[in-house]
Amino acid sequence: MRVFLGLALLLTAVTAQSAERLHLLIPAGPGGGLDSTARALGNALQAADLRSPVSYENMTGGGGGRAMAHFIETAPRQQETLLVNSTPLIVRSLQGLFPHSHHDVIPVAGLIAEFGAFVVRADSPIDSWTAFLTQLRADPAGVNVGGGSVRGSLDHIVLALALSGAGMDPRRVRYLPYDAGGKAMLALLGGEADVLSTGVGEALGYVRSGDVRILATTAPDRLPNLPDVPTLTELGVAFTFANWRGVFAAPGTPPDAVRQMEADVRAATDTDSWRQALQRYGWSPLGLYGEAFARYLDAQEIQLESTLVELGFISR
Amino acid sequence: MWEGISTGFATAFTLANVGWVLLGCMAGTIIGMLPGLGPITAIALMIPVSYSLDPASGLIMMAGVYYGAVFGGSTSAILINAPGVASTVATSFDGYPMAREGQAGRALAIAAYASFAGGTLGALALMAFAGYLAALALEFQSPEYSLLLLVAMVSVVVFADRGARVRSLVTLLIGLMLGTIGTDQLAGIPRFTLGRYDLADGLNFVLVVMATFALAEAMRMVLLDDSTPPGRVSLRELVLPRPLVRPLVPVVGRSAAVGFLTGVLPGAGATLASFFAYDLEKRVGNGTRESGVAAPEAANNAASTGSFVPLLTLGIPGSGTTAVLLGVMLSYGLQPGPRLLTEQPEIFWGVIASMYLGNLFLLALNLPLIPLLARLLNLSSSLLIPLIVAFSLVGVYLTTLNGFDLYLMLGLAVLALLLRWFDFPLAPLLLGFILSGLFEENVRRTLFIGEAGYSEILQRPAVLVLLMLLIVLCLVPLRKQGADPIERH
């Protein structure tokens, strides 16, 4: 009986009509970073009574390509929908893995920035970014750098960008891909990988428990929750990078409707519900809206394209 | 530790939390029985409910949803040969033939009791050894995985009847090949996708299992005009006779141990566990059908308990389901990992303590349903077959929400029907498909690391043990004496 009670409560909660509805299309399965971003945003929108009801649709397939294609093909029916996406959108469209890019949808808001981190075990002989570089120069085959995604994807690209910023040939580094961040962390803890290229959030819990250490982050400034960890810029590498997560409107959505969605999302990020979510997951706010977000994406596209060419993943 | 355990019991046995365990188990069982909705969907669907709870109650409920769905998944495996979760595939090998012979009630009852025993033994082991087992999970790296998966695949071929070894190899390879469709796990290259997104993530497990097991079986029934023998199941059949139970006790014990240890390994834990336990009983044990149902069920439930070890102690999800659970924990602001045990012992031990209660509830929930569910098989085949076809098509659609997958599924079902018609066993096909990606990924990483020198890899104790096991397995076919043929799917 309690199932029905709980669900009935839930149904009444979402059907209390007072604001416009919003649908969030998530190009990934439940439980991951994109899904939690979407649900945190939806909760904030509903808590502040900005949008109600908020519905969610998880559409997996083609590394996000199916959701993107669906969103664009059915655009006339998606005027009340926001597509959640993140940096791999740019990487995959540059690699030609799907035909659409961020130019085909309307950037509404960049919500979260996750910075890259280079992580080692707490007892690793590699105890600083400089030691890492020295080790790589001396014996590039002796260092395995793990990452939570395939070769040529984000963790690898960030590693390559950081190393070429430090004046090294990124093609000589051995990158060991794992199919999820957690598996890569296990490989680091178990000793199969010597250094891990990952997101700050993925490593934070292990830093707190004293199992790992972060050599450097790709943030522009030191992070408030990691005051002792240097940034790459401090270490003389002129390179910052953020994996953004943001929302997009369907092509052809009337400008007024887009502006309204932008205003609602902006207001939602100024709620306690959203701030709590940032705190819980250890996310950094990005806070870019409309045109500013679009320019940010264009700049990142140029940065990523040159790296992918240099690494040999795409030919210009 | 004892202090932690007693806090855990105190947390789990409050009235509210007992209620949440019950709710979780009920929701999990019901959702797990629906076509295509396995533990992952069950947990994801309950996420909104969990938002309103405090972390301990929320996780206790979610754990209940998880093992409730695993418990519920074996029902369709036994009744209509449609295992909805990879870890119940091995249950259908002997469970479905039993149901075809009018023993559906008995098979379901054995599955329920074995699941209960496996889950409870798993929870006991989790309580006793969680800390030490984290070390085992760390010990298992790419070389160990490659060898373990190779052991699983070689044993499915060498343990087939003497005449069917090559046929098992053929279907194993077809399964492995089906598993290579999609984006390469290491290099991100699309393979055999014919340029379609629908294939870029590879074939869905539910699709392959529904096509090759449920749908192909329904089509075979049409082809043979196979009518089900009537079997009435009364509540009395749920009480198993003592001579039947006695030999099953050691089976369940062994299988739970195998299952728990395999489940601790992140990766295909529960599935591997059920296959290993099944093979073990068929080879080493007495080989009865009853033990063929009890072994995989005890093993997969012990394994799903075991999969909480890497999740709770290392913060690393070993399966898709535990990955969603990790998401739930993060949304509570909990960081699973070594510090959870010291900082929030009431959550760590509370979840584990609630599992005893949950397993008891599951048994009480599932037993009365058995006569009801088994009555499904009394339908005439002209009604039962359309229902199986509908169940499998909708199940796959609800999993992937992609119409293209249904065509793929029908095509695969035709292939599976032909394979069965010509006496090829289908179990190796599923095993190959399930393990394909994991195997390739680990082999390639092992050799990538090996480029720097193999001597280091060969010094690892687990590698040596597995290598020896592999050599012994390869010698099995050379044995002269003809083993009695074992019936397999």
Place this chain on the structure above:
Amino acid sequence: MGYRLFLLTLLLTAVAYTISARMIPMDPWTAAELVNAQTLPTVYGLLLCAALAWLLIRGGQQADPPSPYRVLRVAGMLGLSVLFVLLFGRIGLWPALGGLISLSALWLGERRWLPLLGLSVLVPLTGYLGVEVLLGLYLPD
């Protein structure tokens, strides 16, 4: 389909698979690896060819071919399933499911109207209420 013809078809598929495995495009990093994106698929393909060739040469048992009438029944079931997939996008998942159940039961010789209609209505209705209403799953249209 005869046993040898089936084996031959599988063999041809295996050959085609192996050839297309050799043509998987690779980036320079992957191509330089000892075991790369092409290696294991090629191994699987070659092993399968060998196993099938062995079965073909050895010959072996021949299952009795099913009667054309039975094959027709299976083909009809497959046809109805394809019809279901073609139609559910247009008329909705649950109505199409009701159609599939009733038509295939008719095809298989069910003539009792009450259970036939009852199941064709009750099963989709339960599905709709359970999945869409109670669980609130979103099905794309």
